[in-house]
Amino acid sequence: MKSQPFPLKILNILSILLFLAALAMVFLYAPLEVTMNYVQKIFYFHIANAWVGMLGFLVAAVAGVLYLVHHDLKWDIIELAAVEISLVFFLITIISGSIWARPTWGTYWTWEPRLTTAAILEMVYIACLLLRQGIDDPDRRARFSAVYTLIGSISVPITFFSIRLFRTIHPVLIGAASTSSQGSFDMTPKMLVTMLFVLGAFSVIFVTLFWHRIRLGQLIQLVEQQKLEE
Amino acid sequence: MVKAATSSSSSPARDSSNRSNATFVKSIGAIIWKDLVAELRSRELLSAMLVFALLVILIFNFALELDATTRKVATPGILWATFAFAGTLGLNRSMALEKDRGCLDGLLLAPVDRSAIYFGKLISNLVFMLVVEAIVLPVYSVLYNTNLFNPGLISVILLGSVGYVAVGTLLSSMAVQTRTRDVLLPILLFPIIIPILIAAVKASSGFLQGIAPTEIMPYINLLIVYDVIFTAVAYMVFDFVVEE
Numbered sequence: 001m002k003s004q005p006f007p008l009k010i011l012n013i014l015s016i017l018l019f020l021a022a023l024a025m026v027f028l029y030a031p032l033e034v035t036m037n038y039v040q041k042i043f044y045f046h047i048a049n050a051w052v053g054m055l056g057f058l059v060a061a062v063a064g065v066l067y068l069v070h071h072d073l074k075w076d077i078i079e080l081a082a083v084e085i086s087l088v089f090f091l092i093t094i095i096s097g098s099i100w101a102r103p104t105w106g107t108y109w110t111w112e113p114r115l116t117t118a119a120i121l122e123m124v125y126i127a128c129l130l131l132r133q134g135i136d137d138p139d140r141r142a143r144f145s146a147v148y149t150l151i152g153s154i155s156v157p158i159t160f161f162s163i164r165l166f167r168t169i170h171p172v173l174i175g176a177a178s179t180s181s182q183g184s185f186d187m188t189p190k191m192l193v194t195m196l197f198v199l200g201a202f203s204v205i206f207v208t209l210f211w212h213r214i215r216l217g218q219l220i221q222l223v224e225q226q227k228l229e230e
Numbered sequence: 231m232v233k234a235a236t237s238s239s240s241s242p243a244r245d246s247s248n249r250s251n252a253t254f255v256k257s258i259g260a261i262i263w264k265d266l267v268a269e270l271r272s273r274e275l276l277s278a279m280l281v282f283a284l285l286v287i288l289i290f291n292f293a294l295e296l297d298a299t300t301r302k303v304a305t306p307g308i309l310w311a312t313f314a315f316a317g318t319l320g321l322n323r324s325m326a327l328e329k330d331r332g333c334l335d336g337l338l339l340a341p342v343d344r345s346a347i348y349f350g351k352l353i354s355n356l357v358f359m360l361v362v363e364a365i366v367l368p369v370y371s372v373l374y375n376t377n378l379f380n381p382g383l384i385s386v387i388l389l390g391s392v393g394y395v396a397v398g399t400l401l402s403s404m405a406v407q408t409r410t411r412d413v414l415l416p417i418l419l420f421p422i423i424i425p426i427l428i429a430a431v432k433a434s435s436g437f438l439q440g441i442a443p444t445e446i447m448p449y450i451n452l453l454i455v456y457d458v459i460f461t462a463v464a465y466m467v468f469d470f471v472v473e474e
Contacts, residue, residue, distance in 0.1 A: 068467070068470055120421050120424055123420075123421040124421045124422070126417075127417045127418050127421055130410070130414065130417055131404070131408065131414060131418060133410070134408030134409045134410040134411070134414060135407070135408050135409070136409075140407065143470045143471070143473070144404050144407075144408075144471065146470070147400075147404065147467045147470055147471060148401075148404070148418065150463070150467065151397070151400070151401075151422055151460075151463065151464075151467075152421070152422060154459060154460075154463060155421075155422045155423075155424070155425065155460075158425045158452075158455075158456060158459070159424050159425050159428075161452075162424075162425040162428045162429055162452055163428060165432075165448055165449070165452070
């Protein structure tokens, strides 16, 4: 396998720099929130992780469909990469959200639509990885996991709406907030700039990780092929 | 001129499409018939599902101490948990039978549309599920002195079972082709059918507590939407699941 291509090396360094800059923005540039104080800082990373997780979720669903259409194993590698990255970022989202929720809502966890949906999405991804583990034939593994991510990507939004039929207390910062939400706040321009910057930084980190994971997937494929040839 | 040409050519086309529709329905019927006859002779699937369902109810009885007040709140949840657990048993067994005896290969070799196999298995699984539910409901009514013969509840059970089996048939045909097949089906199935469980439990408890139908309707609509979407999607992707 060739060494890392030049753009990827740049992305590596850029990711580290952007992450440090994001930390600096959050702690030095963004103003303190009046009622929640330092706890509110976690919000920037929470949103960024959730965004990247959603991005991975979309990429996985699209890559799954593309595999079913083209039967090209490269889409399977992309799908697996997206599933794994999305799984990790959603886990971070859930944990950071819980840390924020404890002082704000008074509990680590409530069965609220977004929280529950995120948890179920994690379950779908874990189930997908377990499904892949149980199949040896690469083609069948790719087909099944593509079908399963496709089904999951349809079911998870329906889950969200079905839980949403109850009331929600999760703050809605963008768009109209429901009257029963707790812990929402008005963003000052500085906060908004910080949030957008962290979102951008995490998007770059996502691309870097995604690229690395795809390369790893290609290596795994190479090893599997050589094992078969022996 | 063009109009005349299309109208004259469309009639044989319609004929042949009618004929292929008829064979499609016939092959679905044949698969259902095969499953029902096999089940009538062995009775291994239904009896396992039934005994399991009753045992789940028994466990809930001790786990929740179902006195009159708890029962009112917990009945829909217990019913749906029972159906979901017993359902996986049936789905697993029904697909494993096909796989183990090489019957699935025979079905795939048969000159019928692959989706006919899916719908055939779907309907026979649905029949087994409904039979179990039809026995569990009166037993539960007697054991806990609750009247469950509510047309609203029965329609919810019908709608919920259709969605459950639509996804379950697809996922069980995936699960039987893996190494960890018996363990895998519930893990694959449960995260996907959460919307059904939410909507079905909410709608069931609405009907049992006599809540106004306008408040139950969103959940019924959700069930219908879920059924339609997932039957359609499963129909489209079933080919990829059984292809060799």
